[in-house]
Amino acid sequence: MIEQKKQVRDSAGIYDTLPSFAVESLRRSLLAWYAENKRDLPWRRTRDPYAIWVSEIMLQQTQVKTVIPYYERWLATLPTVKTLAIAQQQDVLKLWQGLGYYARARNLHQAAQVVVAQHGGTFPQTLETAMQLPGIGRTTAGGILSAAFNLPVAILDGNVKRVLARLVALPVPPKRAIAQLWQISEWLLDREQSRDFNQALMDLGATLCTPANPSCFRCPWQPMCQAYQQGIQTEIPMTESRAPIPHKRIGVAVIWDGQGNILIDRRKQSGLLGGMWEFPGGKLEPGETVEECIRREIREELGIEIEVGDRLISVDHTYSHFRVTLEVHHCKHLSGEPQAIECDEIRWVTLEEIEQFPFPAANVRIIEALRSGK
Template sequence: MLPKQWSKVFAQQQKAWLRHAAPELVSSLLGWWTRHGRHGLPWRLLPGGRQPGPDDLLPAYPIWVAEVMLQQTQLTVALPFWHRWWSRFPDLESLAAASRQDVLHCWQGLGYYARARRLHGVATDLVAAGRPLPTDRAGLEQLPGIGRTTAAAIAATAGNSPDPILDGNVRRLLARLLAFPAPPRQATPLLWTMVELLLGGRGARDFNQALMDLGALVCRSHTPLCHRCPWRLPCRAYSQGIQHQLPVRQALAPIPHVMVGVGIVLDHQGKVLIGQRQPDGLLGGLWEFPGGKQEPGETMADTVVRELQEEVGLTVAVGPELLCFDHAYTHRRLTFAVHLCHVTAGEARPVANNQQIAWVWPHDLHHYPSPAANARMIQALQEHLAGT
């Protein structure tokens, strides 16, 4: 972390420089974006596919959905999910009328399912109250899961408001432009001031998109393409030859590793048992095979037996391992050991009051929204059944 007094001097120097350099920086940025930016994003277009002018308004709903998706993944990944969502829920009313399971199924594969639940909840509340989706930053920031950057991105794209953003791309751009000698998140207020100085109170629709495109296409995290950058000459990191060393990265805590035992239980008809997770927790509302974390001193078979008893009230005999694989989340890494099982006693029942379970034909499992890890288990099960 920068010494406090040195930080103050650094901030004053950078602000003074940026006030002087901002007009040329913005001009070169927008000139580059006009030639090389991503202009065909469907939520940024007028009906008929026309590019909006400075005074044109765009509907906020498709932008809101896109920006929530882009909170967690890159544009190339999010775009097909956005098209799938748009074809299924083209407006606030259709989203509000949908079931939660339909919403989760449409989101399946994108991860961070709480965001889909929040989109659905907001739509339901707004439609019930007869209110439209807000289009100003202050109103958008009142919605669950919407912070300053996402609210600014929506407001500026919809109405060309003077609301800059500060996402990961912009933090990286500014850290290199200013040769910032500490992790950018240690200077969030300063970076907000910097991006506001750059924008200078003008409409931010094209400015925000140009910043995101420059960060995504040129000023990339590990391999910046400085020879293509319109900010190469004024960039402090480039002039010092330290662009690959910036931004300074925050020291990360070790990622915990968890062993998980999973039981795939088939009944005498050939149906398989799945359970639905609690609606508002991690991966809430999704369906999965029962299982859980291995406790100290347990074998994996012990874990599966205990979890099936605790989760669905079944006593099972644990059969052969179907597959074992690693799956990474943002803050932890899991190893799944998946076993075929058969019931020796008991009748499947949900233990929690608001939990659901179901016996499902294996070929119908795709109708139930499930976590990404479950897809590998389903594929392995179907391949096993096809070979028996």
């Protein structure tokens, strides 16, 4: 224990505040609190590594209450790693529709194919091998291996970073001390009860040590928490000042063929929203009107001429690093055979058929506007 503390202090140069006797006490108090207060979550009722893996990927960027119905629907449709491995990507993306960050679904699908082809359908049980699978980083691997197999592997997701940063009153933003936070997480881990310990750490971050107004008066770590002792728990974790995120205006076309069909396209596999379907369009150039932008984009992307008609809807949507406003217009196909020039596939579909295709959230708003007859 003494050696482990020395490593943390030496490499961080910022941490020397937790007393050396604290580790056992931190473990014991956290596990006792967890035994009384743990959340009843569907993925905690199983030891199936596949089900736990699905939950870990869904939880990467999404809140528990949003994930639960997706998790249950996913396992009802794709109950084993083999069923996922042989599923069509479009069906996988459709199941994921609405959760966002679609690379997670594509990677999960690919990783299932690797697990079946290279590991006999069994999730690998070493950190190194698990981290070679698409979409599985160190904390996700730690979450799966500890929850499914009780292996002594630490975690460091966003909640855990905040809890540990407060525990040691980290004097820099967490992203500048990642190696040190990993060391603290490993140092604290109860190696005999890693499943419960990691889950407890996550619950502490999710239910008590919340970003705003942490409930320190109910926290099992309060007597040893350096941020609490110093009265600075709401100032930690420290943040970097962020530049405002850029905003893009996008002209979007709902192209009608005159017989009730609408033209949709499937985005290329690489990049944001890869493999998802959308209404075609693109970014406004400086000095361009929305109508001019839509006509130009459709000529460049699909090789056809259209007439831009009435405005259907304007949709604002925020992604992690930018926000967009989609300016959506009804359009009429005039001439030319549509070609998949800057996408993977195009289709003419009716408003009823469109339901079968996976669309990102901003495009779902367009479909709703079409349905409501705007």
